[in-house]
Amino acid sequence: MAAAITLRSSIVPSKQTASEISGYHTEVVVNKFEDHLFIIATQFMKLGTIIQVTRDTVTDEYQENVSLFSTKVLLGKDEPITHVMAKTIVTSLNPPVPVILTLALKDTTPATVNAITDLIKSCL
């Protein structure tokens, strides 16, 4: 189970939580800036790979607006799996602002990524 979520009052609110996900201690920190969400998800207690996720709105064949997210690795492993994980997490969060996401994971299975997404959601 996740530990109690810590909340602080500041100009930039931060919330953090920790949990054990498939045997690994996982920490999540969400910093709410006005123009960005800065999310740390780590099992190494380091930032690791830093990914910038921005929203693109495209018009589909029925003239409806569909949101897609673009990912850009700013630092670290620029591998397909990194983009897949970042897109999975951010699409599920559907945030109103661009996201700076940092991932340092020992385990990259879909179950872990989903558990991390839930942890992040509990901090939003």
Next chain:
Amino acid sequence: MESNSSIAITDFSENLLDKTIYFKIIKLDDSFFAWVGCNPILSNMAVAMPAKYGSIPTSSVLFGSKSEQTSSTLAQKLVKRFNRQAFVSCSVPFDPSLSLLIEKRLVEELSKT
């Protein structure tokens, strides 16, 4: 299973040269993230690391204006002082004396264990 957060987050503000400057420090293993600003925005981020050869830490701007050197310079100075990887985001009006005060305050806060 009970898990406790080990990542320490410190928030504080300081009145420096008639401006309220806000700080946020996130301490991680062998690295830290520091944000400094007047407004709650994340406009840029720089990373710096101790260089294997030579005494000047290497730095790079991750996002934001590449010509804005405040964050990377501050990151380099903090790496030089603490010899660990630093992520810095600094968005304050350019003023050398203000930068100096900010650096001093950050060093003071980061020196606490």
